[in-house]
Amino acid sequence: MATTTTSTAAVPAPPRAGRRSRRNVNTLPLMAPAVVLLFLWMIVPLVMTIWFSLEYYNLINGTPVTFAGLDNYRYMLTDPSLVTALLNTLYLVFWVLVITVGLGTLLAVLFDQEFPGRNIARLFAIAPFFVMPTVSALIWENLLMHPVNGLFAFFARSLGFQPIDFFGSMPLASVIMIVAWQWLPFALLILLTAMQSLDHEQKEAARMDGAKPLSMFFFIILPHLSRAISVVIMIETIFLLSVFAEIRVTTNGGPGLASTNLAYLIFQQALENYDVGLASAGGLIAVVLANIVAVFLVRAIAKNVAD
Amino acid sequence: MSSTARDKLVLTIVGWLAAFLIFFPILWMVVTSFKTEIDAIATPPKLAFSPTVENYAAVRERADYVHFALNSIVISVGATLLAILISVPGAYAMAFFPKKHTKDVLMWMLSTKMMPAVGVLVPIYLIAKNIGAIDTRWGLTAVYTLMNLPIVIWMLYTFFKEVPKDILEAGRMDGAKPKQEVWMLLMPLSLPGIASTALLSIILCWNEAFWSLNLTVSNAAPLTTFIASFSAPEGLFWAKLSAASTVAIAPILIFGWLSQRQLVRGLTFGAVK
Numbered sequence: 316m317a318t319t320t321t322s323t324a325a326v327p328a329p330p331r332a333g334r335r336s337r338r339n340v341n342t343l344p345l346m347a348p349a350v351v352l353l354f355l356w357m358i359v360p361l362v363m364t365i366w367f368s369l370e371y372y373n374l375i376n377g378t379p380v381t382f383a384g385l386d387n388y389r390y391m392l393t394d395p396s397l398v399t400a401l402l403n404t405l406y407l408v409f410w411v412l413v414i415t416v417g418l419g420t421l422l423a424v425l426f427d428q429e430f431p432g433r434n435i436a437r438l439f440a441i442a443p444f445f446v447m448p449t450v451s452a453l454i455w456e457n458l459l460m461h462p463v464n465g466l467f468a469f470f471a472r473s474l475g476f477q478p479i480d481f482f483g484s485m486p487l488a489s490v491i492m493i494v495a496w497q498w499l500p501f502a503l504l505i506l507l508t509a510m511q512s513l514d515h516e517q518k519e520a521a522r523m524d525g526a527k528p529l530s531m532f533f534f535i536i537l538p539h540l541s542r543a544i545s546v547v548i549m550i551e552t553i554f555l556l557s558v559f560a561e562i563r564v565t566t567n568g569g570p571g572l573a574s575t576n577l578a579y580l581i582f583q584q585a586l587e588n589y590d591v592g593l594a595s596a597g598g599l600i601a602v603v604l605a606n607i608v609a610v611f612l613v614r615a616i617a618k619n620v621a622d
Numbered sequence: 623m624s625s626t627a628r629d630k631l632v633l634t635i636v637g638w639l640a641a642f643l644i645f646f647p648i649l650w651m652v653v654t655s656f657k658t659e660i661d662a663i664a665t666p667p668k669l670a671f672s673p674t675v676e677n678y679a680a681v682r683e684r685a686d687y688v689h690f691a692l693n694s695i696v697i698s699v700g701a702t703l704l705a706i707l708i709s710v711p712g713a714y715a716m717a718f719f720p721k722k723h724t725k726d727v728l729m730w731m732l733s734t735k736m737m738p739a740v741g742v743l744v745p746i747y748l749i750a751k752n753i754g755a756i757d758t759r760w761g762l763t764a765v766y767t768l769m770n771l772p773i774v775i776w777m778l779y780t781f782f783k784e785v786p787k788d789i790l791e792a793g794r795m796d797g798a799k800p801k802q803e804v805w806m807l808l809m810p811l812s813l814p815g816i817a818s819t820a821l822l823s824i825i826l827c828w829n830e831a832f833w834s835l836n837l838t839v840s841n842a843a844p845l846t847t848f849i850a851s852f853s854a855p856e857g858l859f860w861a862k863l864s865a866a867s868t869v870a871i872a873p874i875l876i877f878g879w880l881s882q883r884q885l886v887r888g889l890t891f892g893a894v895k
Contacts, residue, residue: 342715349712360742436641445878560831598741
């Protein structure tokens with residue numbers, strides 16, 4: 316058990332098994348269903364997207380579909396909204412990661428301590444992870460963040476402040492808040508699990524040696540959590556790059572482009588402007604960008620996870 | 623002693639406060655669902671009110687909850703079972719008979735998950751339309767199966783790798799055929815891992831809100847679509863919205879709570895212990 320590598324990168328070569336095994340297994344038929352299906356799921360839409368992206372193809376204006384060359388790409392890449400959407404995407408991913416990993420670490424330390432009812436408190440703390448994004452967006456948008464009747468507006472007024480019009484004045488920050496609330500339990504769950512494998516004797520020894528709580532945190536707990544933190548960052552990034560429902564429900568990407576991320580921008584091109592050609596070019600740009608991020612981030616982190 | 627007692631008290635208060643704050647939006651939603659619409663938007667918020675179930679009745683009248691819930695269950699469970707069935711042989715092969723390129727195949731599989739769904743929305747939509755898969759249970763099930771396939775195969779792979787090879791080899795010596803080896807040795811031995819894989823896949827399917835909103839209308843619409851129909855309402859609606867939300871998340875929330883221990887292993891691909 317202890318030697319199991321659950322890696323993203325390094326799969327240990329086990330020549331032993333091959334030699335000792337009486338059966339020389341042909342793995343091709345075993346692999347085929349999953350590989351073929353995934354390949355089709357990837358390549359067919361991709362090829363179609365590339366094809367469409369080279370065409371003038373609008374679903375409503377009725378003009379015949381004609382070859383466009385690279386016009387769609389030229390349009391998308393010189394469109395300032397692409398840059399805005401790209402920055403918004405990165406901004407959202409970055410801040411949600413900072414909030415969830417930061418708070419998640421503190422909460423993991425907290426819930427690692429013994430206190431009465433800890434297990435029940437923990438159940439409550441992880442609940443948001445099971446709430447569907449559409450629901451959490453609706454609840455936050457209306458019940459909590461509504462500028463007149465929302466609970467936050469009431470708190471602000473009781474304290475003598477002007478209620479904040481969350482989605483009008485700070486739309487992207489509001490979306491970040493909602494998304495961070497949803498992903499905080501995920502970070503907490505994983506970091507807590509990692510915390511529990513920390514050797515209590517080690518902590519005790521450090522305390523005997525007079526380590527203060529702060530230095531305990533930075534020199535013992537944090538290094539121990541580094542691998543779990545990598546896992547959190549990797550998995551969250553995959554999902555956060557394509558946040559959609561929360562934006563669709565609350566701000567519709569606005570005001571203006573203030574809360575439009577890449578996923579939402581393409582969605583608008585495709586479904587609201589019915590421009591298949593442009594949307595496909597945008598989709599392809601998104602795929603390329605996502606893969607650049609993925610290569611950088613996942614490769615770097617996968618190494619950490621692998622050791 | 624008394625200082626440790628005080629520390630414990632502070633710890634308890636902070637712990638419960640943190641849990642309360644995180645859970646609060648859900649709690650507030652459930653409370654609101656039992657208010658009248660007038661009470662729901664009252665400021666200052668009403669804490670003392672006579673609870674009513676009229677919102678639940680209204681939700682039932684407006685949309686057939688059971689229909690949506692059933693779609694959610696059938697599609698989530700169906701897609702999960704399918705994904706596991708497709709993944710087991712591949713994960714078995716990669717875990718026990720790794721070849722030179724196994725690592726690359728695994729990385730490639732995960733990389734397909736990086737493709738933003740919205741980037742391929744148009745082709746998938748057009749394909750689905752052409753083969754008549756729009757607004758059908760099997761159509762959405764197929765999409766969810768493929769969507770979760772990389773994660774399922776990754777997780778099964780890591781769990782299978784934890785199974786001691788010697789046990790499988792002993793079985794082989796005793797004359798177990800490949801099918802028997804997988805079904806009678808590998809599957810029982812890695813049952814907890816398979817369970818946590820299934821749990822995570824079901825939760826991801828249940829809460830998925832991109833494909834369901836774009837590929838279903840009514841027939842095959844799951845609970846995410848049901849909730850979306852409450853997002854653009856007329857007049858007073860907070861209490862009804864809360865009631866609808868409560869019934870939409872209740873099944874998966876309870877399911878998640880019951881299975882949280884299993885879930886953690888699944889969530890991390892077993893990488894954190």
